[in-house]
Amino acid sequence: xxxxxxxxxxxxxxxxxxxxxxxxxxxxxxxxxxxxxxxxxxxxxxxxxxxxxxxxxxxxxxxxxxxxxxxxxxxxxxxxxxxxxxxxxxxxxxxxxxxxxxxxxxxxxxxxxxxxxxxxxxxxxxxxxxxxxxxxxxxxxxxxxxxxxxxxxxxxxxxxxxxxxxxxxxxxxxxxxxxxxxxxxxxxxxxxxxxxxxxxxxxxxxxxxxxxxxxxxxxxxxxxxxxxxxxxxxxxxxxxxxxxxxxxxxxxxxxxxxxxxxxxxxxxxxxxxxxxxxxxxxxxxxxxxxxxxxxxxxxxxxxxxxxxxxxxxxxxxxxxxxxxxxxxxxxxxxxxxxxxxxxxxxxxxxxxxxxxxxxxxxxxxxxxxxxxxxxxxxxxxxxxxxxxxxxxxxxxxxxxxxxxxxxxxxxxxxxxxxxxxxxxxxxxxxxxxxxxxxxxxxxxxxxxxxxxxxxxxxxxxxxxxxxxxxxxxxxxxxxxxxxxxxxxxxxxxxxxxxxxxxxxxxxxxxxxxxxxxxxxxxxxxxxxxxxxxxxxxxxxxxxxxxxxxxxxxxxxxxxxxxxxxxxxxxxxxxxxxxxxxxxxxxxxxxxxxxxxxxxxxxxxxxxxxxxxxxxxxxxx
Amino acid sequence: xxxxxxxxxxxxxxxxxxxxxxxxxxxxxxxxxxxxxxxxxxxxxxxxxxxxxxxxxxxxxxxxxxxxxxxxxxxxxxxxxxxxxxxxxxxxxxxxxxxxxxxxxxxxxxxxxxxxxxxxxxxxxxxxxxxxxxxxxxxxxxxxxxxxxxxxxxxxxxxxxxxxxxxxxxxxxxxxxxxxxxxxxxxxxxxxxxxxxxxxxxxxxxxxxxxxxxxxxxxxxxxxxxxxxxxxxxxxxxxxxxxxxxxxxxxxxxxxxxxxxxxxxxxxxxxxxxxxxxxxxxxxxxxxxxxxxxxxxxxxxxxxxxxxxx
Numbered sequence: 001x002x003x004x005x006x007x008x009x010x011x012x013x014x015x016x017x018x019x020x021x022x023x024x025x026x027x028x029x030x031x032x033x034x035x036x037x038x039x040x041x042x043x044x045x046x047x048x049x050x051x052x053x054x055x056x057x058x059x060x061x062x063x064x065x066x067x068x069x070x071x072x073x074x075x076x077x078x079x080x081x082x083x084x085x086x087x088x089x090x091x092x093x094x095x096x097x098x099x100x101x102x103x104x105x106x107x108x109x110x111x112x113x114x115x116x117x118x119x120x121x122x123x124x125x126x127x128x129x130x131x132x133x134x135x136x137x138x139x140x141x142x143x144x145x146x147x148x149x150x151x152x153x154x155x156x157x158x159x160x161x162x163x164x165x166x167x168x169x170x171x172x173x174x175x176x177x178x179x180x181x182x183x184x185x186x187x188x189x190x191x192x193x194x195x196x197x198x199x200x201x202x203x204x205x206x207x208x209x210x211x212x213x214x215x216x217x218x219x220x221x222x223x224x225x226x227x228x229x230x231x232x233x234x235x236x237x238x239x240x241x242x243x244x245x246x247x248x249x250x251x252x253x254x255x256x257x258x259x260x261x262x263x264x265x266x267x268x269x270x271x272x273x274x275x276x277x278x279x280x281x282x283x284x285x286x287x288x289x290x291x292x293x294x295x296x297x298x299x300x301x302x303x304x305x306x307x308x309x310x311x312x313x314x315x316x317x318x319x320x321x322x323x324x325x326x327x328x329x330x331x332x333x334x335x336x337x338x339x340x341x342x343x344x345x346x347x348x349x350x351x352x353x354x355x356x357x358x359x360x361x362x363x364x365x366x367x368x369x370x371x372x373x374x375x376x377x378x379x380x381x382x383x384x385x386x387x388x389x390x391x392x393x394x395x396x397x398x399x400x401x402x403x404x405x406x407x408x409x410x411x412x413x414x415x416x417x418x419x420x421x422x423x424x425x426x427x428x429x430x431x432x433x434x435x436x437x438x439x440x441x442x443x444x445x446x447x448x449x450x451x452x453x454x455x456x457x458x459x460x461x462x463x464x465x466x467x468x469x470x471x472x473x474x475x476x477x478x479x480x481x482x483x484x485x486x487x488x489x490x491x492x493x494x495x496x497x498x499x500x501x502x503x504x505x506x507x508x509x510x511x512x513x514x515x516x517x518x519x520x521x522x523x524x525x526x527x528x529x530x531x532x533x534x535x536x537x538x539x540x541x542x543x544x545x546x547x548x549x550x551x552x553x554x555x556x557x558x559x560x561x562x563x564x565x566x567x568x569x570x571x572x573x574x575x576x577x578x579x580x581x582x583x584x585x586x587x588x589x590x591x592x593x594x595x596x597x598x599x600x601x602x603x604x605x606x607x608x609x610x611x612x613x614x615x616x617x618x619x620x
Numbered sequence: 621x622x623x624x625x626x627x628x629x630x631x632x633x634x635x636x637x638x639x640x641x642x643x644x645x646x647x648x649x650x651x652x653x654x655x656x657x658x659x660x661x662x663x664x665x666x667x668x669x670x671x672x673x674x675x676x677x678x679x680x681x682x683x684x685x686x687x688x689x690x691x692x693x694x695x696x697x698x699x700x701x702x703x704x705x706x707x708x709x710x711x712x713x714x715x716x717x718x719x720x721x722x723x724x725x726x727x728x729x730x731x732x733x734x735x736x737x738x739x740x741x742x743x744x745x746x747x748x749x750x751x752x753x754x755x756x757x758x759x760x761x762x763x764x765x766x767x768x769x770x771x772x773x774x775x776x777x778x779x780x781x782x783x784x785x786x787x788x789x790x791x792x793x794x795x796x797x798x799x800x801x802x803x804x805x806x807x808x809x810x811x812x813x814x815x816x817x818x819x820x821x822x823x824x825x826x827x828x829x830x831x832x833x834x835x836x837x838x839x840x841x842x843x844x845x846x847x848x849x850x851x852x853x854x855x856x857x858x859x860x861x862x863x864x865x866x867x868x869x870x871x872x873x874x875x876x877x878x879x880x881x882x883x884x885x886x887x888x889x890x891x892x893x894x895x896x897x898x899x900x901x902x903x904x905x906x907x908x909x910x911x912x913x914x915x916x917x918x919x920x921x922x923x924x925x926x927x928x929x930x
Binding site for chain 2: 067071082117559592
C-alpha cells in the first residue's frame with residue numbers, strides 16, 4: 001500500500017518494541033492489520049504512550065494508513081496518544097466499588113498525587129469496573145518500561161520479565177499499596193480461592209439443603225494453575241480424550257442436546273452456533289473465546305482463568321476441533337494481567353506436551369490458540385465488535401445479518417463463546433448432553449456462575465444449579481443482607497430487583513417473567529446506606545463512556561439519558577418530573593429499538609427499572 | 621455492433637410492505653423496495669454510490685420476526701419478508717434520531733428533505749435544555765475515550781466548535797458533522813483509496829480526523845473533494861461556498877446547474893457546474909454517471925478558475 005506517513009521517526013525503544021511483535025514475513029498480502037493492537041500494546045508497555053513516530057512505524061510495518069491506525073489507537077481507554085505518566089493507577093469507581101472504598105481511594109490519591117492524569121511520572125485515573133468486585137476497591141496498575149529497570153528493592157516476580165508488560169491488579173486496594181505499586185514495588189497478586197467461597201466451605205452442609213455440587217469451580221483452589229500435571233491429576237484432559245474418541249459430530253450433538261446457552265449475557269444456544277459452523281463447507285473457520293469480561297459487577301471469567309486456565313485451554317481445544325477450526329483466538333480484557341499470564345502459560349505448557357499444535361494428542365488434528373489482549377473498551381465484549389477489534393479495526397459492532405457463524409472473523413465462519421460457556425463443554429463431554437440437561441429446566445440447563453458483590457457477607461463467585469432461587473444463593477453467601485434495598489441483577493445492562501422478589505428462580509425464563517435478566521450473572525447487593533442516585537448516574541455515565549459512537553440512538557441517547565438523570569437527581573427538572581420521565585422513556589425506546597447492538601439496546605435497562613421501582617427522585 | 625449489458629439474471633422475491641405485496645429482484649435492499657413503492661423514507665448516512673454503513677438509523681422499519689427495528693438501507697430482502705413502515709414504533713425512532721441529531725448538531729444546512737422530515741416526524745430538540753458552550757478549536761479531538769466530565773444537565777452537550785480552515789480548497793465545519801461515515805468511505809475503499817481521514821475517539825466524543833489531527837496538507841489528502849461530494853449536512857464544503865455563506869452572499873435561489881465534460885484528461889467525466897450570479901461556486905458529478913459514480917479528482921472539482929479568468 002502506498003502510505004503517506006508523518007515525518008516523525010520512532011525512538012530506538014519504540015522501534016525495538018514494535019519490531020518484536022511484527023514478524024519479518026507478513027505473508028502474501030504484505031499487511032497484517034490484525035497485529036495493530038499487539039503492536040500498540042508493545043509501545044504502551046515500553047514507553048507508556050503512542051507517539052507520532054511510534055504510530056508511523058507501526059503503520060509502516062503493518063501497512064495500515066496512519067489515519068485509520070490513529071482511529072484505532074484513540075478508541076481504547078488503555079492507550080494514550082498524548083504523553084502520559086508511564087505508571088498509571090486505574091481506580092475503579094464503578095457500581096460495585098464506588099460505595100465500597102473506590103470513591104474514597106480516588107479522593108486519597110487526589111490528595112497525594114494531585115488531579116487525575118496530572119503528574120508526569122506517576123498518576124491515577126478513574127476507571128469503569130475492573131472485575132474484582134468481590135474485593136473492592138479495585139485498582140489496575142498500568143506500568144510501562146522494562147521491569148528489570150524498576151527502581152525497586154523488591155525482587156521482581158517471575159512474571160515480570162515475560163514480555164507482557166508489568167501490569168498488576170490490586171484488590172482490595174488502599175492508598176499505601178497503590179503508591180508502592182506506582183513506585184515500582186511488586187504488589188501481592190490476587191488469590192482466586194478468596195474469590196470462590198464455596199471452595200472453602202464444608203461442602204457436606206451448605207445451608208442444610210442438598211450440597212451444591214461444583215462443576216465449573218470444582219478445580220478452583222485444588223489444582224495448581226501453573227502446573228499441567230496437577231490439572232491432569234484432577235481429571236484434566238479426559239474431556240479432550242473422550243471428544244477425540246467419539247468424533248466431532250457427536251460432540252456437537254451432545255452440546256445441542258445439553259441445551260447449553262451462552263453465559264456471557266445473551267444466552268444464545270451454543271449448539272446452534274456450533275452446528276452451523278461445523279456444517280459450513282468453508283475450509284477456513286475460527287473459534288474465539290470471548291474473555292473480554294467487562295460487564296460491571298462481573299468477575300467469574302477472570303476467576304476461572306486465573307485459577308483453572310488449563311480447563312479453558314482444553315475446552316477451547318474440544319470446541320475448535322469439534323467445529324473444524326484450526327485456530328482459536330482468546331481475546332482477553334487488558335485489565336486482567338494475572339489471568340492473561342495464567343492462560344498464556346497454560347497454552348505454552350499444552351503446546352509443549354502436544355495438547356495443542358499440529359497433532360493434538362496424537363490424533364492428527366490441528367488446533368492452536370493465539371491470545372489477544374483488549375485495551376479498555378466494554379463494547380469489544382460484543383461479538384462482532386470483538387471481531388473488528390481483533391482484525392485491527394475500531395471496535396464497532398457490525399450489522400447482523402450476516403451472523404458470525406456465516407461471516408465472522410476475517411469474514412470466515414466463526415464460533416464465539418464466552419469463557420464460562422466453554423468450561424461447561426468439559427462437563428457435557430464427560431457426562432453427556434442428556435445428563436447436563438437434567439439439571440435445571442427449559443432452556444436453562446446445567447449450573448451457572450453468579451458474581452456476588454456489595455453488601456453480602458461473603459462476596460465472590462458462586463456456582464449453583466439453574467433454578468436455585470435468588471434467596472438460596474444469598475444464603476450461600478452468608479444470608480440475605482440486613483436492610484437490603486435492592487439488587488442489581490445481570491449487570492449495568494441488567495435490572496434492579498427488590499427484596500420481595502428474592503424467591504425468583506434463577507433461570508432465563510423465570511427472571512424474564514419478572515422483567516429481569518440473568519445477564520452475565522451479576523448479583524450486586526445494595527442496602528439503604530448506598531446512594532442510589534450516585535449508582536444510577538454512574539451507570540448512565542458508563543454507557544455514555546462506553547458507547548462506540550457508531551449509531552445515533554446510542555451515541556447521543558446515552559448523553560441525553562445522563563443529562564436528564566442529573567436533572568432529576570438534582571431536582572432541576574425541565575418542566576416537571578413527568579416531562580423528564582417522558583423524555584427518558586422516549587430516549588430509552590429509540591435506543592432499545594434502533595441501536596445497532598446490544599450495548600445501545602440495553603443502555604437504558606437499569607435506569608428504566610430504577611425509575612419504575614422509585615429508587616431515585618421524590619419517591620425514593 | 622451495439623451490445624446491451626443485460627446484467628445478472630436475478631430471481632424475483634416477494635416482499636410485503638404495509639400489506640402490499642411487491643415482487644423485487646433478489647439482492648435488493650428494503651430501501652430499494654420502499655423507493656420503488658414511492659415511500660418517502662428518510663435517510664442521512666445512505667448514498668447510492670457508497671456501501672451502506674447503517675449508522676444513522678433514521679431509515680429503520682419493522683420487519684416481522686426481528687425484535688429491534690431494521691435499517692432499510694442495508695438489509696437485503698428475503699422471500700416472504702413482511703415489512704411495516706406505518707407503525708408508531710417506526711415513527712418514534714425516526715423522530716428521535718432526527719431530534720437527537722438536531723439537539724447535538726447544527727443541521728441548518730442539511731437540506732430541504734431533512735427539514736421536511738424533521739417537521740413531519742415532530743422532532744423537538746429544545747426539550748433537552750439550552751445548548752452548552754461550544755468547544756475550543758481542537759478540544760473535542762483531544763478527549764480521552766472512557767472519560768468525560770459528569771454533566772449537571774443544565775445545558776445539553778453539543779458538538780459545536782469552530783470551523784477548521786487549513787487549506788485553500790475546502791473547510792471542515794465539524795459542528796455540523798453527524799458522523800455518517802460517508803466522507804471516510806469516499807476517502808477510503810468506496811472511491812478514492814487515499815485513507816486520509818478516519819473516525820477517531822469514541823462515543824459522543826468521536827470525530828472525523830487525520831492522524832493526530834494534523835492539518836490536511838500534512839496528511840495523505842489529495843484534495844479530490846469526494847468527501848465534500850457526499851457530505852449530507854454541509855460539514856464539508858468548498859472554501860468558495862464557505863466564504864460566500866460567511867459574507868452573506870450565498871444565493872441558492874439564483875443557482876443554475878450546467879452539465880459539461882471535464883476537459884483536463886481523456887477520461888471525460890461529466891461535470892455539473894453550479895453557478896450563482898455568473899460565478900462557478902461548486903462542481904459536482906451525477907452519482908449515477910457510469911464513469912464517475914459522482915466522484916471526481918482535484919482538477920475536475922476545483923480546477924475551474926481559468927473559466928472565470930476569461
